[in-house]
Amino acid sequence: MKHSFKAFFLAMVVLAVGCKEKAEEKQAASEFKVPVEYYKLDNGLKVILSQDKTSPTAIVAVYYNIGFRIEPKDRTGFAHLFEHMMFQGSKNLGKMEFIKLVQQNGGVLNGSTRFDFTNYFEIVPSHKLETMLWAEADRMRGLDITQENLTNQQGVVKNEVKVNVLNQPYGGFPWLDMPQFANNNWYNAHNFYGDLEDLDAANLEDVEQFFKTYYAPNNAALAVVGDFEIEEAKAWIEKYFGDIPAAELPPQPDISEPRQEMEKDSVKNDPLANKPAIAIAYHMPERNTPEYYAMGLLDQILVQGDNGLLVQKLEKEKGFTSDVNGGINYLGNMFNYKGPMLWMYDFTYDQETSKEEILAAVDEAMVDLKQNLDQEMIDKAIIKIRSQLYDDIGGFFGLGRADLLCSFALFDDDPERINSIEEEFKKITPEIVSRTIDEYLRKTNRSILTVNPLLAENEKTK
Missing domain, CATH: 3.30.830.10 (Metalloenzyme, LuxS/M16 peptidase-like)
Known part of the structure; x- marks a missing residue:
């Protein structure tokens, strides 16, 4: 009996080790690693x-x-x-x-x-x-x-x-x-x-x-x-x-932005617009800092997808609009730029809705964010950003991959960064996100630009 139990125990150990190795192999195979x-x-x-x-x-x-x-x-x-x-x-x-x-x-x-x-x-x-x-x-x-x-x-x-x-x-x-x-x-x-x-x-x-x-x-x-x-x-x-000659490159100009200390608010008259529109922007943290990655997660939490808090508040709950759109770097993505950048979102809305109502709803969403922020919210944002990242890297015959590789080579001298992006987001804690909200989503770091639809105004007066 003792020998049988020992043999059984050893068999179970071998089986467990084998299962663990297979699980690790499966996990390794599922991880997306770009050859560089x-x-x-x-x-x-x-x-x-x-x-x-x-x-x-x-x-x-x-x-x-x-x-x-x-x-x-x-x-x-x-x-x-x-x-x-x-x-x-x-x-x-x-x-x-x-x-x-x-x-x-x-x-x-x-x-x-x-x-x-x-x-x-x-x-x-x-x-x-x-x-x-x-x-x-x-x-x-x-x-x-x-x-x-x-x-x-x-x-x-x-x-x-x-x-x-x-x-x-x-x-x-x-x-x-x-x-x-x-x-x-x-x-x-x-x-x-x-x-x-x-x-x-x-x-x-x-x-x-x-x-x-x-x-x-x-x-x-x-x-x-x-x-x-x-x-x-x-x-x-x-x-x-190989034989194309190098050039003497000029020094880069200073492209830094001062810390914004007061909310900005302005109106653009548009003779061709038939509905008012609003855009709200905040200055981003410096690239590659913990706060930078935290803003990437906040972008997912607030405006990306139907479950974005601002989408839920402005579209589903208030019914002010149906087209909340936003992101980091409207001319690309959060990875393919070098200098100062804005996180921004925008949408059109009916003339019956006032800008004051919209900003009040935005403030409500921001309060909800701060009150409900926890690790589960961050984990869901990581899943969303990973899905988006993998789509970008694998899409259009790999053009998204080429974009990130060139951007990281130009700006960081390190195209291998493409394989560590997800890990950087996983390092972000609720404390870092909360700190980022306090510094970068404050009203004094906010710029508001609204479109005055002159076409609609002209049609009213006819």
């Missing part, structure tokens, strides 16, 4: 490779460390204008040939200008990866900068401003308007889209100097994501980018 290989070329180009063979596609993404936040004074909109210039031809590719090259090879492409970077990407069948690396290197090496191309793109951008902002109801509200209103530092508070006079004033010398200054390999990050062989990609990158 990071290195720099001799000319300073930051290179991030992330292999993923689930689809026969590859992404080439080039991020330049220049956004509209630090564009030249008296040249508002210039960083965006220059983004357009990058498609106007290079040494070996004529006007619009870059676009044709991608599309004729079954790919898609785009570019954008954001607060702290300008980016370009191509998603192509994986066997066309070398071609795309060659093409991106060709325009990094030198653009075909002509007066004809500049004049043409000035017209394109000015028309974009007119169509997207000046001739649209709620045009520029609040993504373009609020930074100008809530911030004090010119670099954070100017018209990023560009004043028409400033766009007209840009000349060839400006374009050439801008390219020479900012579009250099030591001011850029290159990510390759998808189905490729690591050593083969490294050889191509060295071949096409």
